[in-house]
Amino acid sequence: xxxxxxxxxxxxxxxxxxxxxxxWRRMPHPAVLMGRVIAWFDxxxxxxxxxxIKGGVLVVILALTGCLIGSLxxxxxxxxxxxxxxxxxxxxxxxxxxxxxxxxxxxxxxxxRTAVSRIVSRDTAAMQSDSVARSAIESAAENLSDGxxxxxxxxxxxxxxxxxxxxxxxxxxSMIGYRTERYLDFGWAxxxxxxxxxxxxxxxxxxxxxxxxxxxxxxxxxxxxxRLHRSPNAGWPEAATARAIDVALAGPRAYxxxxxxxxxxxxxxxxxxxxxxxxxxxxxxxCAWGLMLGGTILIGLFxx
Numbered sequence: 001x002x003x004x005x006x007x008x009x010x011x012x013x014x015x016x017x018x019x020x021x022x023x024w025r026r027m028p029h030p031a032v033l034m035g036r037v038i039a040w041f042d043x044x045x046x047x048x049x050x051x052x053i054k055g056g057v058l059v060v061i062l063a064l065t066g067c068l069i070g071s072l073x074x075x076x077x078x079x080x081x082x083x084x085x086x087x088x089x090x091x092x093x094x095x096x097x098x099x100x101x102x103x104x105x106x107x108x109x110x111x112x113r114t115a116v117s118r119i120v121s122r123d124t125a126a127m128q129s130d131s132v133a134r135s136a137i138e139s140a141a142e143n144l145s146d147g148x149x150x151x152x153x154x155x156x157x158x159x160x161x162x163x164x165x166x167x168x169x170x171x172x173x174s175m176i177g178y179r180t181e182r183y184l185d186f187g188w189a190x191x192x193x194x195x196x197x198x199x200x201x202x203x204x205x206x207x208x209x210x211x212x213x214x215x216x217x218x219x220x221x222x223x224x225x226x227r228l229h230r231s232p233n234a235g236w237p238e239a240a241t242a243r244a245i246d247v248a249l250a251g252p253r254a255y256x257x258x259x260x261x262x263x264x265x266x267x268x269x270x271x272x273x274x275x276x277x278x279x280x281x282x283x284x285x286x287c288a289w290g291l292m293l294g295g296t297i298l299i300g301l302f303x304x
């Protein structure tokens with residue numbers, strides 16, 4: 001079975017089953033295991049001097065580990081590859097988490113804040129409804145890229161080794177890739193490699209959103225908005241989503257009690273937003289997912 005068909009089946013399995021609680025209550029999720037490995041190295045390496053060198057060594061170790069594990073697992077055959085890839089994709093769980101924010105907002109503002117606090121790192125205690133909705137939509141767009149399209153892209157390109165290398169590095173970036181005193185040097189290599197690995201997938205995600213969203217003709221504006229983002233990659237899916245559902249995203253928000261004056265994405269879009277706009281973003285997630293699924297099937301037909 002070719003990689004395209006294997007990925008298509010994995011995407012469908014993930015969309016149908018998501019993250020089964022009965023399984024992950026009995027054993028740790030692979031992402032949890034990756035996190036434990038990274039935390040172990042963080043505790044033992046991230047002290048003293050030479051932070052960038054030690055962080056670079058960690059990234060090399062993680063990449064080699066992902067390559068080795070992926071290569072060994074590939075020997076188990078196509079069925080194992082499909083199941084493992086399905087576990088490492090996150091379409092259904094992403095949709096569930098974002099839907100929970102919309103459902104929470106429909107119930108009450110505190111319920112919406114609680115739901116969105118599970119998927120964003122910014123301060124949520126004082127958020128108003130529009131900020132809660134905006135945060136959920138931004139998280140949906142960014143995680144579509146990081147959690148679905150990017151791992152799918154690297155699986156298509158390099159099979160399980162490529163997928164596991166990506167997941168190790170992306171998990172490392174989420175844990176140590178911060179510009180804080182502790183991680184500014186030690187997490188530098190993980191953050192930069194994650195930026196590199198997500199460079200094409202982020203722009204591919206924007207394209208997958210723009211085409212069914214009917215805003216491909218606004219690509220130059222999407223690109224301009226994307227460049228305003230503090231991340232070289234996250235701005236692309238956010239900018240495409242903002243235009244596809246005609247809302248303004250990003251803008252000022254608080255981290256650790258400090259307001260950050262971030263630029264608006266699609267500044268002329270609607271700013272008074274709520275659960276209905278989150279619903280629209282969820283439809284965008286599924287349309288982009290469906291387009292990616294169709295593309296993988298075509299790859300399976302013509303390139304395998």
